[in-house]
Amino acid sequence: AQTVTQSQPEMSVQEAETVTLSCTYDTSESDYYLFWYKQPPSRQMILVIRQEAYKQQNATENRFSVNFQKAAKSFSLKISDSQLGDAAMYFCAYRRGYGGATNKLIFGTGTLLAVQP
Amino acid sequence: NAGVTQTPKFQVLKTGQSMTLQCAQDMNHNSMYWYRQDPGMGLRLIYYSASEGTTDKGEVPNGYNVSRLNKREFSLRLESAAPSQTSVYFCASGDRGLTETQYFGPGTRLLVL
Numbered sequence: 001a002q003t004v005t006q007s008q009p010e011m012s013v014q015e016a017e018t019v020t021l022s023c024t025y026d027t028s029e030s031d032y033y034l035f036w037y038k039q040p041p042s043r044q045m046i047l048v049i050r051q052e053a054y055k056q057q058n059a060t061e062n063r064f065s066v067n068f069q070k071a072a073k074s075f076s077l078k079i080s081d082s083q084l085g086d087a088a089m090y091f092c093a094y095r096r097g098y099g100g101a102t103n104k105l106i107f108g109t110g111t112l113l114a115v116q117p
Numbered sequence: 118n119a120g121v122t123q124t125p126k127f128q129v130l131k132t133g134q135s136m137t138l139q140c141a142q143d144m145n146h147n148s149m150y151w152y153r154q155d156p157g158m159g160l161r162l163i164y165y166s167a168s169e170g171t172t173d174k175g176e177v178p179n180g181y182n183v184s185r186l187n188k189r190e191f192s193l194r195l196e197s198a199a200p201s202q203t204s205v206y207f208c209a210s211g212d213r214g215l216t217e218t219q220y221f222g223p224g225t226r227l228l229v230l
Contacts (some may be wrong), residue, residue: 004159037221038212040155042223043205043223043224043226044221044223044224045160045209045221045224046206046221047218047219049218054218091159091160093159095217101209103148103211103217103219104150104165104175104176105150105152105160105209105219106159107160107161107164108159109157109158109159112202
């Protein structure tokens with residue numbers, strides 16, 4: 001069974017600095033997708049970034065980028081120029097490639113990010 | 118374009134009461150999902166619907182039933198609520214393509230006393 005591990009329950013960063021959130025996963029499949037979701041205090045789950053396993057190039061979305069290491073099964077999120085609005089719980093999630101009975105997401109336990117002014 | 122909407126936002130139930138959580142999406146997605154979120158845990162899948170007319174159990178289906186009313190709506194029913202079902206419930210939808218990404222509703226916070 002696939003598992004997703006986030007080993008940092010809490011992180012803190014100064015405004016305008018850079019922070020990296022860690023995520024590792026375990027799977028025997030070669031085709032899959034990885035996601036980072038942000039959950040602010042409003043509890044809304046917001047997609048931050050997505051990575052396809054077959055792509056070697058790391059995904060980027062403005063100030064958010066990932067470091068995808070397929071062999072190491074590592075998928076970290078880097079937030080550059082941190083802003084107060086980045087404060088939230090961040091979840092790493094895994095989904096198998098299309099073709100299975102379900103496209104369910106498997107989530108890690110989350111990392112709570114605080115941004116200090 | 119509202120995305121995924123859920124009602125109610127918050128509900129308090131007594132043990133043994135029943136209720137239905139409503140979810141609707143306006144993105145013309147085929148797949149819809151119900152997850153629950155408990156403290157210290159990520160989201161866990163309760164039920165999903167790959168397309169209109171089909172539903173299947175997820176990781177934690179016990180105590181729940183679902184109905185895919187049409188392509189837009191996917192409801193979750195608790196027939197006899199238990200304190201262990203106190204949680205935050207999220208509905209999500211996705212277009213079930215190769216690059217399916219799931220989009221989430223705002224969540225329903227349920228407290229069972």
